[in-house]
Amino acid sequence: MDQADIPALLARLASDEDTARKMAVFKLQTSINDPAFADVFISSGGLIILRRLIMSTGGNTLAYSLQSLSRLLEVDMGWDIFEGPTAGDLVERIVELIVTNPLVNILRGAMSILVALVSHSQSGPALSPAPPAAMASLQSADHALCANALMLINALIRDAVANDGGNSAAVAKGAVPVPGEEWSKFIKRLQDLGLIKAVYNLMQSSALQDLAHPLLEFQSLTKVLLRKWREGSRRHNPEKWRRLGFESESPAQEFDVSGFLGMMDLTDYVRKNEDGFQKLLLEQSARPLRERCPVARASLAVTMTLYQHFEVDKVELEDPKGYQLLGDIKNNDGLFRPLLLQWSRLHTAGLHAFFRIWKATMAELNDFEKTKDVLEVEDDLMEYDCGRLRELQMELLELSFEDNWGLHLQQVRDELKNEALQFVKEQRVRCLLEGSWFYRPTPKRSNVSEDQAMRRKGFTLTPWRFARLSHNKRFLHYADFADKVPIEPALDSLTEKVDLSTISSVVSNVSAPNDDARSATSISTAKTPPTKPTTKITVYSFTNPSEAGTSADGADEEKPILTLYPTTHSLASEWLDGLLMLLNQAPITAETNKLVYLVSEYGLKIRLLNVRFEAAYNGPPPGAGAIPSREGLDEDYYYEV
Known part of the structure; x- marks a missing residue:
């Protein structure tokens, strides 16, 4: 306009x-x-x-x-x-x-x-x-x-x-x-x-x-x-201040640091926890003077801990710097601090934590500063993820080892990895020697009459398959059963077998376990398998073993000779990697590789700690464990370990 x-x-x-x-x-x-x-x-x-x-x-x-x-x-x-x-x-x-x-x-x-x-x-x-x-x-x-x-x-x-x-x-x-x-x-x-x-x-x-x-x-x-x-400042009643935990009957100087805010937090705590505060004072009055918890000084210490934590001194009344990060929504979690508005509740929680530390450590008046420092350290630790902090410590430790013994560590790691592979191979082969039950899916019948007709002709539903490796590790025996019996079948009752020397490859769709796989029961009393097993292991052999390796393009024709449907993800990992290791191939599942890694890493830690089996029976060396005399020493001393 x-x-x-x-x-x-x-x-x-x-x-x-x-x-x-x-x-x-x-x-x-x-x-x-x-x-x-x-x-x-x-x-x-x-x-x-x-x-x-x-x-x-x-x-x-x-x-x-x-x-x-x-x-x-x-x-x-x-x-x-x-x-x-x-x-x-x-x-x-x-x-x-x-x-x-x-x-x-x-x-x-x-x-x-x-x-x-x-x-x-x-x-x-x-x-x-x-x-x-x-x-x-x-x-x-x-x-x-x-x-x-x-x-x-x-x-x-x-x-x-x-x-x-x-x-x-x-x-x-x-x-x-x-x-x-x-x-x-x-x-x-x-x-x-x-x-x-x-x-x-x-x-x-x-x-x-x-x-x-x-x-x-x-x-x-x-x-x-x-x-x-x-x-701010207030007039104080100079009576019985020591009973509250002050150092003297004129505690004005003790409020120089916290000011009226410290007094406000203390009175607010007393007002909201009147019964508990009276009980606390009665408990403290029954103790010797040196063992009493200085409640008032503890309250002032918690106030200043919160004051420093929220960086109150770094803000001005008309300070516009806090608005600079408003454009990015991702910064809101760090920019807004709603706990600042719960000052009284935080002060109460911090003071109760101080009382617990004082009681747990059986502290005395001379230990007040130490207890306050422990409380501040606990507040600092609450800001960190302990799990992540531990990971960083271990990474730094490994880096220090690499800097000092990089070449030797690599040699030891290679040696331990080979040992771990042999150990895991033996474990997987033992699983094959013990044998396991597998699903054997049956095709769906379109109507009941066909199913009855096939049964009249002698056809029997066999929804379970049991497989076991022979003792000489040359043959894989298996047979199909109508029910999963509690006692595992003997090797001579397994009518079918596969010669391991004829196997050309082992293929599977084994993947990371999901909730369904975890919930798939391995209880031996189960009678009915799932209709749609998701994991499958297929064993192949060459169609013409005599002509294997002679094809011009290197693609020899294969045929499946055995299919296994494991009941759990762990069973699939055991049998797939077990068969591959029997064929002198490397394991491929994450579960087996993780097991190899854990065994090799634990072996490395034991090597670094220089732990020997015979050392447990030798006993400590002469003079070990004897505590030196403190005669002639002041409080500033240490033991060399």
Whole structure:
């Protein structure tokens, strides 16, 4: 919209017809954020008309009017509307809309105006009803409304902290706390309304990307409040402080580091765990003085541990650096730290961990710093994946071995791998010598009459096959059975056999085990095999053994002579690699290769440890195990191992 259209626009805004006003203010909200347009609009008396619309209209006309004023304030213009004798009425109207109006489009604009108003210098409207209304809006399903409500709360907190009771004019209007420590009461009122839980839920919701800026600002303000509480001070009752775990009856110096934040955490713990705290003090009072756990000092230590963990000192009130990584959604997990909002619960958990360590180690007062260090180390370890840390340690150990004994280690590894192959080959061959049951799938019958006819002719269903290697390892015997009998058949009862010297190749579709394969039962009482076994081992021989190897293209014709359907993946691995090893071929399944690797690696570790079988019977060398005398030594000594 051009500036020349402003007079006509103002005429329609002042019209008594609601439709004309609605269309005019709708067009106004799209153009008023242009500074040149806004300047002409203000100089033409547009603020008076806009104020009248906000005070008297409703529905979409009111929503468009609020949005127009919000966009005007965004370009830092139009603040004159809040000056003069009627400014209070306008602010009260906006606050009233937030408290009473249920329409989302009206609430968005009203909250945006209040955010700008509170953030503007020397603006202190009476906003007592605003926090409860903003808290209710945080539960809305509209993301924009949630963002505006949280921005309003952030502005109120920032204003309270920045003024700190020092702006008397603002105090008189009710925007900022009264002089002294009243700002803390304002923050406590927000917490009692459920602010922390509401923001914590927003951080865990799917609307994280839409609410990123106000959430990060609230997170920064939380750190500011924690730091401000730490820097605060309170009068202390100088009676019986030692019983609480302080070093003297005047513990003011012990709060120099943690400040009022340390006192707040301690009192919060006592208030929420009153019975447990009294019981703890009674238990400690029954102990000798040197064995008592310094509860208060432990609480202050946990407070500072959390303070350092969340790096509270590294944030400023208006620090914009936290918004730089918002573009990448992958950074959200590291950028947002919702546990910061659970400060009290973390402090309680850390203090209980301290008590457990103190009790488990039977510590004394002189061991306080050591126990605190152990607690800090535990907190550090919680940030690491112990399994991954162990893998890194072993990798570094292997690298150090490679640097010192690379050539020798390679020779030892090759030797141990050959030994492991022979060991695994013997194990696999033993499995073949013991024999195993296999499935033998039967073709599906299309109808019952065919099945009955074949049975009348003497045909017998044989769904099981048993195979076993002969003792001389030259023949593979097998036979088919109707049932899987508990006692394995003897070798002479297996009517069929395959000469291993005639085998040309062994082919299989053995793959990684799945859930079905794992659940396939190997219990000997099973009577009915699956109808569709998934794993198959096929043994081939040359069609013309005398002409094997004489083909011009090297592709001699083969034929299958035996097919086995293993019942489990492990059985398939044993028989497939066992047959291949009997034919002097390398194993191919992952299970067998893993077994070879484990045997060779354990052998290497035993070699490196220099463990010998006969050393267990020789006993320790002379003088081994004798502890030297400590006479003449101070506490700074060590044993050379």
